[in-house]
Amino acid sequence: MSEVEARSGRQIVLRLYVAIVVLAGVMGFVLGSIRPEDLEPELFGVIALPPTPFGVAIYGFVTIGIVLGVLLGLVIYVSERIDDAAGS
Amino acid sequence: MVAGDIVLTGLMAVLLVGVAALLTRVENWRSYTPLAGGGAVTGDETTVINREKPAGIIRWLTTVDHKDIGLLYGLYAIIALAVGGIMAMLIRIQLVTPAGAILGNNAYNSILTSHGITMLFLFGTPIIAAFANYFIPLLIGADDMAFPRINAIAFWLLPPAALLIWAGFFLAPVTDNMIEPARTAWTMYTPLSVEQANPGVDLMLLGLHLSGVAATMGAINFIATIFTERNEEVNWANLDIFSWTILTQSALILFAFPLLGSAIVMLLLDRNLATTFFAVEGGGPLLWQHLFWFFGHPEVYILVLPPMGLVSLILPKFSGRKLFGFKFVVYSTLAIGVLSFGVWAHHMFSTGMDPRLRASFMAVSLAIAIPSAVKTFNWITTMWNGRLRLTTPMLFCIGFVSNFIIGGVTGVFLASIPVDLILHDTYYVVGHFHYIVMGAIGFAAFAGIYYWFPVFTGRMYQRTLGKAHFWFSMVGTNITFFAMLALGYLGMPRRYATYQFDGAIAPLTQVSTFHQAATVGAVILFIGQLFFVWNIVQSWLEGPKVEDGDPWNLERDGMLDREFQWFDEQLEADSPEKDPSLLADGGQEEQDDS
Numbered sequence: 001m002s003e004v005e006a007r008s009g010r011q012i013v014l015r016l017y018v019a020i021v022v023l024a025g026v027m028g029f030v031l032g033s034i035r036p037e038d039l040e041p042e043l044f045g046v047i048a049l050p051p052t053p054f055g056v057a058i059y060g061f062v063t064i065g066i067v068l069g070v071l072l073g074l075v076i077y078v079s080e081r082i083d084d085a086a087g088s
Numbered sequence: 089m090v091a092g093d094i095v096l097t098g099l100m101a102v103l104l105v106g107v108a109a110l111l112t113r114v115e116n117w118r119s120y121t122p123l124a125g126g127g128a129v130t131g132d133e134t135t136v137i138n139r140e141k142p143a144g145i146i147r148w149l150t151t152v153d154h155k156d157i158g159l160l161y162g163l164y165a166i167i168a169l170a171v172g173g174i175m176a177m178l179i180r181i182q183l184v185t186p187a188g189a190i191l192g193n194n195a196y197n198s199i200l201t202s203h204g205i206t207m208l209f210l211f212g213t214p215i216i217a218a219f220a221n222y223f224i225p226l227l228i229g230a231d232d233m234a235f236p237r238i239n240a241i242a243f244w245l246l247p248p249a250a251l252l253i254w255a256g257f258f259l260a261p262v263t264d265n266m267i268e269p270a271r272t273a274w275t276m277y278t279p280l281s282v283e284q285a286n287p288g289v290d291l292m293l294l295g296l297h298l299s300g301v302a303a304t305m306g307a308i309n310f311i312a313t314i315f316t317e318r319n320e321e322v323n324w325a326n327l328d329i330f331s332w333t334i335l336t337q338s339a340l341i342l343f344a345f346p347l348l349g350s351a352i353v354m355l356l357l358d359r360n361l362a363t364t365f366f367a368v369e370g371g372g373p374l375l376w377q378h379l380f381w382f383f384g385h386p387e388v389y390i391l392v393l394p395p396m397g398l399v400s401l402i403l404p405k406f407s408g409r410k411l412f413g414f415k416f417v418v419y420s421t422l423a424i425g426v427l428s429f430g431v432w433a434h435h436m437f438s439t440g441m442d443p444r445l446r447a448s449f450m451a452v453s454l455a456i457a458i459p460s461a462v463k464t465f466n467w468i469t470t471m472w473n474g475r476l477r478l479t480t481p482m483l484f485c486i487g488f489v490s491n492f493i494i495g496g497v498t499g500v501f502l503a504s505i506p507v508d509l510i511l512h513d514t515y516y517v518v519g520h521f522h523y524i525v526m527g528a529i530g531f532a533a534f535a536g537i538y539y540w541f542p543v544f545t546g547r548m549y550q551r552t553l554g555k556a557h558f559w560f561s562m563v564g565t566n567i568t569f570f571a572m573l574a575l576g577y578l579g580m581p582r583r584y585a586t587y588q589f590d591g592a593i594a595p596l597t598q599v600s601t602f603h604q605a606a607t608v609g610a611v612i613l614f615i616g617q618l619f620f621v622w623n624i625v626q627s628w629l630e631g632p633k634v635e636d637g638d639p640w641n642l643e644r645d646g647m648l649d650r651e652f653q654w655f656d657e658q659l660e661a662d663s664p665e666k667d668p669s670l671l672a673d674g675g676q677e678e679q680d681d682s
Contacts, residue, residue, distance in 0.1 A: 009407055009474035016490065027570065034598045036577040075465065079472045083412055 017072055021065045028060025029053045152236035157243050158222030159544065161214045162537075164246055166621075168210035171254075173617060175203035180568075180610040183603045186596060188586045196585035197271035202254060204274030205292070207525065208391065209299045210250050215533045216394040217243075217306050220334045222544060224310065226651040227328050229319025234312035242305035245298050252295025256288030267291070273583060275384070278366035278376040282358045290356060297352045300345040307341035310334050319650075328649065329411065332418050333397025336425040340386045340393075343429065348383040351376065374439060381432035389428040392524060393421060395532030396463055399485045401649075402539050403467055406482035407474030408645045413466045420459035427456040437505050438512045446505055453503035460496055464489060479640070480554030484535035487562050491527025494566075495520060498573060513583075516576020519569045526613075527565045534561070534620070541624075542639040543655045547631035553623035560616025567609030571602045578602070635659070 032039070032053035039051040041059040049055040141147045141156075151157060178199050182191045191199065221239065225232055233239045251258075256269030270292040272281040281289060314335050318327075354365040355376070364370025404411045411417060433441065433449040467489050476482065498520040501507045511517060534557070541549050579594045580587060580602075587603070589596050637656020642648045 004477040004479050006408065006475040006477050009471040009476045012476050012478075012486075013468060013472050016486070020490070020493075031574060031577060034574060034578060034595075034602075037579070071465070072468075075469045075472050078465075079412075079469055083469065083473060 013072070013075075017068060020068060021061060024064035025057045025061035029057040031060075032056030152232075152240045154221050154225050154233045154236065154239060155544070157239050158218050158220075160243055161218035161221055161246075162544075164243075164250075165211050165215035165218055165533075168206050168214065168250065169617075170621075172203050172206035172211055173614065175199045175206065177610060177614055179203060180607040182585065183587070184607050186586060186588045186600055191585065193585045194268070194271060197273075197583075198256065198269035200583060201270050201273050201292075202257070205253055205296065206250075208274065208387070209296065210246070210253065212391045212525070212529060213299070213303050214246060216334075216337070216391070217303075219330075219398065219533075219536050219540075220306075220310060220394065223540065223651050224313060224331055224334055225317070226654050227331055227649060228314060228317065228322050229650055230313060230317035232317075233309050234317050235309050238305055239309050242302045242309065245302035245305075249295045249298035249302065252291045252298065255291040255295070256286070259288065259291075275380060276355065276376075277380075278355070278358070278373045281355060281376075282366060290359060293352050293356055297349050300349045300352075303341050304345045304349075307338035307345075310338040311342070314338075329400040329414065329417060330394070330397040333393045333400075333421050336421050337390050337393045340390050340425055340428060344383045344386040344390065347379065348387075351379040351383070354379075374436075374441070377436050377439065378432070381435045382429070385432040385435065386428045388521075388524075389424055391529055393424065395488070395529045396421070398532045398536045399467065399488050400463070402481050402535050403485040403489075404470050404474075405539075405640060405642055405645075405647055406477045406479055406485070407470050408477070408647075409470065409474045410647070411466065412469040412473075413462075417463055417466050420462040423459040424456060427452060427459070431456055431503075434503055434508070437508045450503055450505050454500065457496065457500050457503070460492075464493060464496070479538075480549070480551060480558060481535040481539035483555065483558040484531045484538065487558065488528050488531040488535065490562075491523050491531060491565060495523030495528055498523065511576055513581055514576035515572045515580045515582055518582050519572030519576060522569045522572065523565070527569065531561070534558075537624070539640075540651070541627070542634040543651060545628045545631070546634055546659075547627055548634055548639065549627040549631060550623050553619050557616050557619040557623065560612055560619065564609045564611075564613030564616055568606045568613060569609075571606035571609060575599060575602045575606070 030053075032051065032055060035051060039056070041049040041051060041056050043049055043059060043062060049059050141153070142150065148156065148160065151160075178191065179196070182188050182196055188196065221233070224230075254269075256267055259267040260269065266287070268286045268288045270276075270281075270284070270286070270289040272284065272289060272292075276293075314327075314331055354363070357363040358365050358367065366373055366376045400411055400417055430452040431449060433445060434453040437446055437450075467485075471486075478486075498516070502511060502517065502520060538549060538554055541547070578599055580599050587594075587596070587599055589599070637659050638648055638652055640652075642652065
């Protein structure tokens with residue numbers, strides 16, 4: 001069989017991270033446009049954002065970016081410190 | 089009337105004798121003695137033993153070989169997927185317009201019910217059994233399953249189960265609508281399911297019961313096989329991850345499915361013999377929900393643990409490194425298995441049950457997210473330091489992880505009582521669980537089919553079509569099920585055949601738009617599956633033959649598992665005809681002294 005080109009896992013995971021965060025923003029925009037009842041986005045439960053498409057987009061973008069960013073940070077930390085099989 | 093019955097019985101007897109006579113003429117049955125199936129072989133006076141299987145249809149009707157049974161399960165599951173998929177398309181087309189585009193209310197309810205039951209019981213469980221049957225014995229170095237004949241019986245219970253579940257559709261036209269398809273939804277909530285006089289409900293319940301018996305027999309077989317039939321080199325420490333998940337799943341089946349069977353019998357008694365298990369004056373309608381979900385939530389994990397095992401097995405192969413934190417993935421599997429029995433009442437938060445009970449179920453439901461997150465973390469960490477090869481099975485694994493995260497996170501919100509009270513019975517729930525059942529379980533099944541395609545066909549699939557299948561599935565899944573999440577936020581209730589709302593309840597224009605978006609997504613998804621079927625059928629018949637026992641170049645990374653080593657041995661073997669699937673036993677070379 002002809003070999004499929006191998007790519008860096010880091011690049012692909014990072015691209016996935018960016019894609020998902022952007023998608024969260026887009027989904028926020030969509031939800032902001034349909035404006036379900038009592039939509040009151042509050043960043044971290046503190047900073048009130050307007051219930052407009054852009055407000056909810058920022059809400060989705062920032063929240064998912066930070067939550068997944070922390071998880072990604074953990075993945076990077078664990079990979080560098082604990083993962084014995086790294087690079088094998 | 090009596091004379092008619094006697095004549096009919098006589099005709100059936102003649103037909104059966106005729107079929108038996110035909111079968112004996114087609115093939116000499118005695119020539120086929122399955123060695124690994126416990127066929128007694130003593131001394132020299134036994135009949136001739138052919139290493140080859142009988143030809144034609146007889147092979148498939150009489151087989152006790154785990155690989156053949158695996159293929160039968162696979163074929164069965166794909167047919168069920170097609171039936172369930174067409175039902176899903178009918179549902180989606182119906183909902184394009186608020187008044188319903190093509191179906192009447194009764195037809196819609198029938199199709200909705202059958203779609204759910206078909207996908208969960210006739211596609212989900214069997215496709216997992218297909219992989220497990222074919223590959224568990226190879227992965228653990230066993231000759232065959234521990235009980236090959238029980239294995240065959242377990243499979244052959246499934247076709248009648250499907251016929252019973254779908255019976256109403258076949259019988260309605262010929263019985264002048266006296267027997268119609270069940271319209272209970274797959275959860276069969278009482279009192280609705282007790283009070284529908286339609287005998288089609290009884291047939292569906294019997295079919296469901298039969299499929300449960302089949303699953304239980306299969307589970308006992310897998311437990312016995314993994315415990316007792318392992319090669320001496322395979323111990324608990326180096327048992328592969330897929331076998332671990334099948335072992336856990338089998339244990340769940342053993343505890344969950346008999347309970348479903350009992351509840352179904354109670355429901356049948358309530359329907360036909362006027363017992364009061366689920367009547368207000370008896371056990372009460374809520375009893376059904378407790379019994380059903382005590383089965384139903386473990387069923388979710390019965391369906392999702394083996395696909396997680398598939399991803400844990402396949403994803404590292406194309407990351408060029410071993411699974412990160414293997415032990416913790418196993419522990420999380422076991423933890424999910426145990427916790428899955430303590431979360432059932434989160435399906436019932438809005439029933440008016442005791443609030444103290446609700447709180448405890450909320451706590452366990454939130455807790456079960458932790459082992460699931462551990463797995464996700466380990467898959468991503470495995471990829472992080474890997475060199476990824478984006479083959480079709482790998483793409484489906486990455487798709488699985490992405491969709492599983494969305495399905496999982498939306499589920500965590502539903503575990504919270506106040507959120508659930510708002511979103512219960514809306515399309516949000518439908519979107520959430522379809523991200524899991526289609527976006528995750530379906531994707532893992534496709535990953536498994538592509539990954540092992542060279543082993544069970546001896547050929548390679550067409551890669552371009554495989555990738556088209558992935559991208560259509562990924563885009564279609566996300567459009568369809570995200571639209572459903574949005575519909576849930578808008579308050580659209582699930583299971584409705586039409587949605588001509590009062591504007592005060594939900595904004596009709598927006599609801600229509602999202603329903604139409606979901607239908608567009610479903611069409612994209614459907615086209616993707618056409619690529620899949622075309623690819624599998626054509627490649628099986630005409631694809632390039634695999635000459636090398638390591639088609640994925642796994643040996644380079646030291647990751648060639650036993651099933652590919654076995655495949656390599658079969659390719660190198662001279663007889664019979666270089667076709668591994670034609671060996672009568674579990675694929676082992678015949679010993680000289682046997």
